[in-house]
Amino acid sequence: MDILLIDDESSIRDFLIDSLQARGHRVVGCASAEEAMSQYERLFYPLIVVDVGLPGISGIEFCRWVRNQPEGHRHFILVATGKTGREYLQQILAAGADDFMAKPFSPEMLKLRFAVAEQMVKQLADRKKLEQELQREKDFISAVVETAPVLLVVLDEKGCIWQFNRACRDLTGYSLEAVQGKTFMDVFLSPAEREKFLLDVANPNSVIQRYLLETQWTQPDLVQRSLSWSFTHVLKEQGGFAYIIGAGMDVTERRAAEERLAFLAERDPLTKCYNRSQLHSILQNAVEEAYAGHSTVLLYIDIDNFKAINDTLGHTNGNRVLISLVHILRQATSPDHIIVRFGGDEFLIVLHETSVEQANEVAEKIRSQINDYLFHEGGKDFNMSASIGLFKVEKNTNGEEVFALAESACYAAKARGRNRVASYQPDNVTSSRLIDDSVWWTRIKDAIRKQHLEIWFQPVVHIVSRKVEFYESLVRFRDEEGGIVTPQHFLPAVERSGGITMLDRYVIELALETLLKHPAVTLSVNVSEKSVNDPAFVDYIVQAFARNNLSPGRIIFEIPENVVINLQRVWKMLDLMKTEGFRFALDDFGAGFCSISYLKHLPVEMLKIDGSFIKNLGQQDMNQALVRSINEMGHILKLITVAEYVEDVETLELLRELGIDYAQGYLFGKPNPNIPAEPQKPAVLGQAAFT
Numbered sequence: 001m002d003i004l005l006i007d008d009e010s011s012i013r014d015f016l017i018d019s020l021q022a023r024g025h026r027v028v029g030c031a032s033a034e035e036a037m038s039q040y041e042r043l044f045y046p047l048i049v050v051d052v053g054l055p056g057i058s059g060i061e062f063c064r065w066v067r068n069q070p071e072g073h074r075h076f077i078l079v080a081t082g083k084t085g086r087e088y089l090q091q092i093l094a095a096g097a098d099d100f101m102a103k104p105f106s107p108e109m110l111k112l113r114f115a116v117a118e119q120m121v122k123q124l125a126d127r128k129k130l131e132q133e134l135q136r137e138k139d140f141i142s143a144v145v146e147t148a149p150v151l152l153v154v155l156d157e158k159g160c161i162w163q164f165n166r167a168c169r170d171l172t173g174y175s176l177e178a179v180q181g182k183t184f185m186d187v188f189l190s191p192a193e194r195e196k197f198l199l200d201v202a203n204p205n206s207v208i209q210r211y212l213l214e215t216q217w218t219q220p221d222l223v224q225r226s227l228s229w230s231f232t233h234v235l236k237e238q239g240g241f242a243y244i245i246g247a248g249m250d251v252t253e254r255r256a257a258e259e260r261l262a263f264l265a266e267r268d269p270l271t272k273c274y275n276r277s278q279l280h281s282i283l284q285n286a287v288e289e290a291y292a293g294h295s296t297v298l299l300y301i302d303i304d305n306f307k308a309i310n311d312t313l314g315h316t317n318g319n320r321v322l323i324s325l326v327h328i329l330r331q332a333t334s335p336d337h338i339i340v341r342f343g344g345d346e347f348l349i350v351l352h353e354t355s356v357e358q359a360n361e362v363a364e365k366i367r368s369q370i371n372d373y374l375f376h377e378g379g380k381d382f383n384m385s386a387s388i389g390l391f392k393v394e395k396n397t398n399g400e401e402v403f404a405l406a407e408s409a410c411y412a413a414k415a416r417g418r419n420r421v422a423s424y425q426p427d428n429v430t431s432s433r434l435i436d437d438s439v440w441w442t443r444i445k446d447a448i449r450k451q452h453l454e455i456w457f458q459p460v461v462h463i464v465s466r467k468v469e470f471y472e473s474l475v476r477f478r479d480e481e482g483g484i485v486t487p488q489h490f491l492p493a494v495e496r497s498g499g500i501t502m503l504d505r506y507v508i509e510l511a512l513e514t515l516l517k518h519p520a521v522t523l524s525v526n527v528s529e530k531s532v533n534d535p536a537f538v539d540y541i542v543q544a545f546a547r548n549n550l551s552p553g554r555i556i557f558e559i560p561e562n563v564v565i566n567l568q569r570v571w572k573m574l575d576l577m578k579t580e581g582f583r584f585a586l587d588d589f590g591a592g593f594c595s596i597s598y599l600k601h602l603p604v605e606m607l608k609i610d611g612s613f614i615k616n617l618g619q620q621d622m623n624q625a626l627v628r629s630i631n632e633m634g635h636i637l638k639l640i641t642v643a644e645y646v647e648d649v650e651t652l653e654l655l656r657e658l659g660i661d662y663a664q665g666y667l668f669g670k671p672n673p674n675i676p677a678e679p680q681k682p683a684v685l686g687q688a689a690f691t
Helices: 010-022 033-040 059-067 086-094 107-133 137-147 166-172 184-188 191-201 252-266 276-291 306-313 315-332 356-372 399-415 426-449 487-496 500-517 535-547 561-566 569-579 596-601 621-636 649-658
Strands: 002-006 026-030 047-051 076-081 099-102 151-155 161-164 210-218 224-235 241-250 297-303 338-341 346-351 374-377 380-383 386-392 421-423 453-462 468-478 523-526 555-560 583-589 606-609 640-643 662-664
Touching: 002 010, 002 033, 010 026, 010 047, 010 107, 026 033, 033 047, 033 059, 047 059, 047 107, 059 076, 059 086, 076 086, 076 107, 086 099, 099 107, 107 252, 151 166, 191 210, 224 252, 252 276, 252 621, 276 338, 276 346, 276 399, 297 356, 297 399, 306 315, 315 338, 315 346, 315 356, 315 374, 346 356, 356 386, 356 421, 386 399, 399 421, 426 453, 426 468, 426 487, 426 500, 453 500, 468 487, 468 500, 487 500, 500 523, 500 535, 535 569, 561 583, 569 583, 606 621, 621 640, 621 649
Parallel strands: 002 026, 002 047, 047 076, 076 099, 386 421, 468 523, 523 555, 555 583, 583 606, 606 640, 640 662
Antiparallel strands: 151 161, 151 241, 210 224, 224 241, 297 346, 297 386, 338 346, 374 380, 453 468, 453 662
């Protein structure tokens, strides 16, 4: 089939041409409507695919132009649009388009839209043939309706069913005789849906109108199907409606996928608890409940030494432990209580309509059951414990304050020896945390002075070439006994003590030393919100690179997703640094699914996909769908995609199939204090990992 495709973006145009050619079609691509009009005169194109937002003559104007041509009615026009509002889609369809596909594209959506378009083009060809062979209009309509692969009904001007095709009969189980004379509403619509249908179809001022409507159909086995309908009024020659054609498609699977995506946008994929993106609204609701006179108590739960499980047994076993612990939390609480996982091993429980005494009983039950929980692995038993802070929400606070106070109560539980419940006590908790923070900050300052801080390196590998493209720099503290302390233990205290910028500068100094020692190496470095937002820090970076005659392109600053989306003033600072040649990656991308709309404005070149989506990727179909969507969106925006926490060959192969660019994780090596002498050679990784 010959297809005319119009899109002004060359990358999208090439992508669609490849997709259509793979289906066996001949495609002529154009960058503008004007160019397409010239091509239109040379050959007949049964299918036209056009982008709405074209320069010059728009896609909507082009649709009208095509329909006004002598053979314009013979084309099937498929419109690509980034807007899906009801009125906007009606405008597109009224201009002459037959169907639309929403941007950004997904492979499943394209496959469905192209399949429908191919079928509808075939229908147009069949219709022309029937027009030549059939003399009577009724026979022609019956033949088209009956052979259509989609749900098709023909209604008279009163809305009563005249024709009811095979697809409709297969779906409903009704014969044509059983529904003839009944209205479309009687057969397909619930009472709640009928008012909208009447409002759409009963429009006496219409000439030719196309309407969109979604309905629910319950099959005899009580399975619900979602149906998407469009309606076209066909006019008599002397004026008035001759009949109304309704075309329907089963969109149940699409709707289910959309609902799953919406669920994962606010839920932690592993535990199904609410994720950090929902924390603000949940806490704000708790404060509003307090203002209304309700008793709401927060439990801030931190699993003691959970990092040791991950480091010793790996993330897979760590995930198994977390799932078991969340089961304990659910067993100890009621369904109307809210559980939020806002950190790797940190949870917040909101207990509605609960007194402090009742909340303390729940907290002690959780603490006791976690303490009794044994995790068996490798012939060994691992004990668990939890520190729990309890805070009753007061009406004179806000969401951020109640979270901080609940955290401080948990901090007090840890300071008193862990594995215990502590209620918020203003004087004791505050002083305890301040003392603990002061101790850690003193140790870190001393470590900087004595050069006991180190950076370790973990390779980031190009999945196709299998080469190490760069290394992520990870800070480590070597304590007085020579042991290695990871930043999870000291970084929060440093941030609260106001020393994070000093720590960031020291880490970058270590990175500069590494870059000078290894001229072929590129590094990535994590930087904090406070540093990125500090003009003096930016000046320090620029001057340090200039002083050492180092190319800014050899360092990639990793910025946490939550920092960028919440602090638009950071954008200007990033733009300023990018003009100097520095590079940026967006870290932990997708954890809250809330920064997508900012991507096209951010001066980043790389997306590091949050590790929660990569763990157990082979067993998580929805995570695969999310990773695929993030990758496609990133590539459309010309961004590099990186998957973290890659621990096995199965996950690596799946990421390659999904089109991810780079991978990082234990499969290629744990963080190491040394960089290999020849980092760009695949042999550094160990070829066995890829066989």
